[in-house]
Amino acid sequence: MTSTISSNLDEQDEGAGVTGFRRRRFLGYVLGGSTLIAAAELSFAGSATADGIPSAPQIPEVYDLEDAQTDAALPTSQLIQIVINTDGTASFELPRSENGQGVTTSTAMIIAEELDIALKKVKVTLAPARPELFLNQLTGGSNTTFSTYTPIRVAAAIARRALLDAAANRFETDAERLEVIAGVITNTATGETLTFGDLAEEAAGLFDREVEVELKDDAEMTIVGTPRGRDDARLAVTGAKDFAMDLDIAGALPTMICRAPTLNGTPRVLQNRSAILAMPGVAGVAQVSTGIAVRARTFGQCIDAIRAMKVSWNQGSVEGESDETILAELRRAELPFTPVSQVPDLPLLGNKTHELSFEFMFRSSAALEPYAAVADVRADSAEVWAGLKSPILAQQDIAKMLGLSQEQVTVNVVTGGGSFGHKLFSNHALEAAECSRALGNVPVRLMWHRADEPRQGRLHPMVTSRIRAVTAPALIGTGRKVFAFEQRNTSVVTDFSHGFGEVITSTVADLPAGLGELSLSQTIFVLTQELGYDFGAVTQLLNEVDSRFNTGSMRNIYSPDTRVAAELMVDVLAKDADKDPLEYRLEFLRNEETKRALEKVAEEGNWGRRMPAGTAQGIAIHKEYKGVTACLVEIDCRPGTVNRDIREAVTGPRVTKGVFAIDAGKVINPRGLEAQMIGGFSDGIAMTLTASVHLKAGHFLEASWDNYFYTRQWNVPPALEVHILPSDKSTPGGAGEAGVAATAAATACAYVRATGTMPTRFPIAHDTSLSAFTPKSFVPPVPPSPTNGLKLTR
Amino acid sequence: MPKQTFILNGKSVTVNVADDVRVLWVLRDILKVTGPKYGCGINVCKACTSHVNGKAFNPCAVRVGDLKSTDKVTTIEGLATLDGRKDLHPMQQAWIDRDVAQCGYCQPGQIMEAVALARRVRREGRSITEADLDAIRNVCRCGTYTRIREAVVQGARAMGPND
Numbered sequence: 001m002t003s004t005i006s007s008n009l010d011e012q013d014e015g016a017g018v019t020g021f022r023r024r025r026f027l028g029y030v031l032g033g034s035t036l037i038a039a040a041e042l043s044f045a046g047s048a049t050a051d052g053i054p055s056a057p058q059i060p061e062v063y064d065l066e067d068a069q070t071d072a073a074l075p076t077s078q079l080i081q082i083v084i085n086t087d088g089t090a091s092f093e094l095p096r097s098e099n100g101q102g103v104t105t106s107t108a109m110i111i112a113e114e115l116d117i118a119l120k121k122v123k124v125t126l127a128p129a130r131p132e133l134f135l136n137q138l139t140g141g142s143n144t145t146f147s148t149y150t151p152i153r154v155a156a157a158i159a160r161r162a163l164l165d166a167a168a169n170r171f172e173t174d175a176e177r178l179e180v181i182a183g184v185i186t187n188t189a190t191g192e193t194l195t196f197g198d199l200a201e202e203a204a205g206l207f208d209r210e211v212e213v214e215l216k217d218d219a220e221m222t223i224v225g226t227p228r229g230r231d232d233a234r235l236a237v238t239g240a241k242d243f244a245m246d247l248d249i250a251g252a253l254p255t256m257i258c259r260a261p262t263l264n265g266t267p268r269v270l271q272n273r274s275a276i277l278a279m280p281g282v283a284g285v286a287q288v289s290t291g292i293a294v295r296a297r298t299f300g301q302c303i304d305a306i307r308a309m310k311v312s313w314n315q316g317s318v319e320g321e322s323d324e325t326i327l328a329e330l331r332r333a334e335l336p337f338t339p340v341s342q343v344p345d346l347p348l349l350g351n352k353t354h355e356l357s358f359e360f361m362f363r364s365s366a367a368l369e370p371y372a373a374v375a376d377v378r379a380d381s382a383e384v385w386a387g388l389k390s391p392i393l394a395q396q397d398i399a400k401m402l403g404l405s406q407e408q409v410t411v412n413v414v415t416g417g418g419s420f421g422h423k424l425f426s427n428h429a430l431e432a433a434e435c436s437r438a439l440g441n442v443p444v445r446l447m448w449h450r451a452d453e454p455r456q457g458r459l460h461p462m463v464t465s466r467i468r469a470v471t472a473p474a475l476i477g478t479g480r481k482v483f484a485f486e487q488r489n490t491s492v493v494t495d496f497s498h499g500f501g502e503v504i505t506s507t508v509a510d511l512p513a514g515l516g517e518l519s520l521s522q523t524i525f526v527l528t529q530e531l532g533y534d535f536g537a538v539t540q541l542l543n544e545v546d547s548r549f550n551t552g553s554m555r556n557i558y559s560p561d562t563r564v565a566a567e568l569m570v571d572v573l574a575k576d577a578d579k580d581p582l583e584y585r586l587e588f589l590r591n592e593e594t595k596r597a598l599e600k601v602a603e604e605g606n607w608g609r610r611m612p613a614g615t616a617q618g619i620a621i622h623k624e625y626k627g628v629t630a631c632l633v634e635i636d637c638r639p640g641t642v643n644r645d646i647r648e649a650v651t652g653p654r655v656t657k658g659v660f661a662i663d664a665g666k667v668i669n670p671r672g673l674e675a676q677m678i679g680g681f682s683d684g685i686a687m688t689l690t691a692s693v694h695l696k697a698g699h700f701l702e703a704s705w706d707n708y709f710y711t712r713q714w715n716v717p718p719a720l721e722v723h724i725l726p727s728d729k730s731t732p733g734g735a736g737e738a739g740v741a742a743t744a745a746a747t748a749c750a751y752v753r754a755t756g757t758m759p760t761r762f763p764i765a766h767d768t769s770l771s772a773f774t775p776k777s778f779v780p781p782v783p784p785s786p787t788n789g790l791k792l793t794r
Numbered sequence: 795m796p797k798q799t800f801i802l803n804g805k806s807v808t809v810n811v812a813d814d815v816r817v818l819w820v821l822r823d824i825l826k827v828t829g830p831k832y833g834c835g836i837n838v839c840k841a842c843t844s845h846v847n848g849k850a851f852n853p854c855a856v857r858v859g860d861l862k863s864t865d866k867v868t869t870i871e872g873l874a875t876l877d878g879r880k881d882l883h884p885m886q887q888a889w890i891d892r893d894v895a896q897c898g899y900c901q902p903g904q905i906m907e908a909v910a911l912a913r914r915v916r917r918e919g920r921s922i923t924e925a926d927l928d929a930i931r932n933v934c935r936c937g938t939y940t941r942i943r944e945a946v947v948q949g950a951r952a953m954g955p956n957d
């Protein structure tokens with residue numbers, strides 16, 4: 001028997017005003033086993049102001065994507081429940097997904113802290129799709145901790161309070177005379193003790209009751225803020241951590257899909273069906289919307305079957321298109337800059353216009369675990385297991401596809417082998433359900449072949465970014481000032497149909513004036529992009545064209561590209577003002593936290609040290625996810641480094657050192673935060689230097705990790721430091737995506753300083769990386785499995 | 795159907811499967827030994843890295859029929875328990891000490907590669923260099939390469955002569 005505690009965020013402010021977060025009182029309920037539904041509201045308003053700052057604030061300074069998501073999450077947050085078990089453990093089903101970002105670990109820490117229980121006694125699992133949570137079960141925008149921190153603390157505090165009340169009742173004393181240490185309640189007068197487990201049942205009570213709690217002061221915290229290893233570290237290093245394809249679901253045989261030779265091509269007919277059915281191990285073949293599915297005893301036999309299939313295909317969505325034709329389309333759609341004559345307050349004498357224009361090529365957001373899902377579809381029910389960041393939408397879509405009601409579909413969220421935005425979409429779960437049905441209502445383990453991922457999977461869209469800055473002598477004082485800074489991004493459409501859209505549109509009435517008129521992508525762009533510099537009239541706009549590609553919100557969405565372009569322009573402007581890049585940034589940064597982060601990396605990274613020709617430092621900042629970041633890198637662009645010969649690799653310039661600083665507000669787990677910055681750093685250097693896919697004749701050429709050049713050990717700096725800056729904030733910012741943009745930008749700035757050339761296309765290796773591999777065949781769409789492995793032992 | 799026999803994590807196993815099925819699928823789909831992961835199937839990403847007779851190999855690139863009945867295949871599941879050890883292998887412990895794993899998908903392969911590297915440099919009578927670390931081909935899409943490098947060096951130092 002357990003007691004179930006729910007929290008209702010009907011907080012009562014004790015006169016501290018909306019910005020004073022200390023000792024606010026929160027109301028919640030203790031349930032007798034039934035489910036509480038209560039209205040709740042929690043305000044995070046007024047976190048940033050722009051008082052006294054010359055430029056008008058950009059929207060993210062007053063209201064950003066984190067706020068939009070958190071506001072969307074509020075009406076149903078009360079449904080989160082912490083269960084106290086009779087064995088003294090606390091269980092919590094997190095309505096988010098875990099793909100390596102560490103949220104189960106940090107959530108357990110938050111619960112252990114507020115409940116006063118040992119960390120190892122807290123069991124955090126991933127909640128299955130819970131339609132009643134509506135918008136509050138989407139993992140994205142680095143928002144998990146920011147949006148769940150207070151609700152989870154309140155639930156834990158209410159559990160603690162209920163246990164104390166039960167103990168006081170048992171001891172026939174006041175709760176004030178009790179002490180709680182690590183899940184044991186002691187009567188300080190008598191020395192008698194009771195454990196949480198002892199009290200779990202009687203704390204539940206017979207009927208729902210309301211409980212009022214205060215949250216711990218930050219100064220009292222002993223678990224939150226201390227470095228902790230991941231909760232699944234041991235499982236991961238022993239091979240016992242299960243991903244979707246490791247689950248042993250009865251009868252779920254390996255299943256793969258033979259896909260079209262061109263992007264989004266659809267099957268017309270399988271011409272040699274009987275020959276495929278006769279192949280060893282093959283259990284079934286069926287046509288599905290994305291290709292020909294084959295179910296077999298092993299995945300190896302699926303691969304063999306796919307390679308033997310003779311399929312006629314309908315055309316794809318971008319027949320005949322290439323990088324160059326899509327770029328031309330973007331160029332045609334670019335928005336103009338404001339005429340210089342209309343720049344406010346611009347002196348007529350001595351003004352100067354700087355323009356830069358960049359192309360950011362398509363990138364694959366695929367994780368190492370390919371898209372994979374288990375599905376068991378029956379005539380009147382369906383159950384699916386997959387790494388999913390938007391499981392409610394997956395449940396709805398699967399129900400619709402199968403003609404079932406949403407209640408007939410169970411969607412289990414499995415820990416994912418990486419996401420980077422990829423698992424916001426549920427293509428894998430939908431395909432698995434479709435295959436299960438098409439193959440005759442049999443259970444399937446559906447997995448994409450690696451080759452399918454860069455070729456048919458989700459992509460970071462191609463973008464052009466144009467920047468114009470107008471400078472002139474300062475009206476007051478000396479030196480040159482920027483009077484206008486305009487950035488115009490033109491992008492292939494980013495697909496936001498994964499539920500994120502509903503999160504944003506549900507808050508649309510609360511959005512700052514004017515935002516309601518923008519498209520969803522433009523809304524997200526405007527909510528996330530904040531230049532951070534006092535550069536006069538600042539505008540950053542997005543225009544989108546072409547929705548024929550399978551795009552998505554790759555880690556950090558718009559920011560790496562936007563920030564690379566902007567920081568390269570900042571270096572140009574520093575030169576225009578005859579200032580050092582660091583000094584110039586410090587002069588014009590609007591925000592003290594950002595300045596501190598920048599100063600930190602400059603100091604730790606020994607900014608300005610003399611370096612040999614062909615090598616250089618670069619420095620950049622970024623501000624997003626309720627936090628600020630700064631990055632300093634050193635790069636080596638000398639021929640000996642650039643031309644390193646590593647087989648099947650893109651070497652190129654090497655980042656030889658990285659120094660990263662983050663102020664993420666309240667830090668739950670500094671070790672986990674550091675891990676996210678390390679990962680974001682690897683993504684950042686890949687975005688700038690090596691990683692892209694090439695579109696040619698209607699399909700992407702890449703089909704392997706030795707074609708798509710994500711960062712590998714030979715690209716990694718031997719030295720990488722992450723500095724977590726102290727913060728007096730009481731709420732946490734986002735971590736999962738925060739490491740990418742400043743790294744990508746610092747790397748680009750370092751490259752320009754080392755080589756003296758301004759690249760126009762990113763990644764820098766895009767045009768040369770094509771010669772580093774021979775594209776795999778398109779028919780068949782997957783490469784053969786090698787057989788020479790025993791000759792390559794090492 | 796042919797019988798395939800080899801030694802898996804210290805025990806002889808026999809499976810009925812065609813010669814040309816790659817060892818990775820015999821392990822994962824038939825024997826349900828799921829520590830070795832699929833990341834590419836063409837011996838590129840190294841997520842399936844395991845050991846054959848003490849050296850690193852990639853079971854996605856070996857036909858099961860090419861294994862001899864005396865070949866000793868070790869997966870991540872068998873790394874620690876060989877030689878009567880009860881707890882973790884020093885390389886696994888280094889991985890935990892450094893909190894290396896993020897999503898964890900590549901880490902069984904990374905650890906098996908690291909152990910093989912440590913054994914190789916030991917055979918060559920030297921210690922691990924930056925060049926050795928640069929040459930590790932295992933993909934980590936979470937990008938935790940820095941901690942992998944630290945853990946490889948730490949784990950190699952902690953390995954005894956029988957590890």
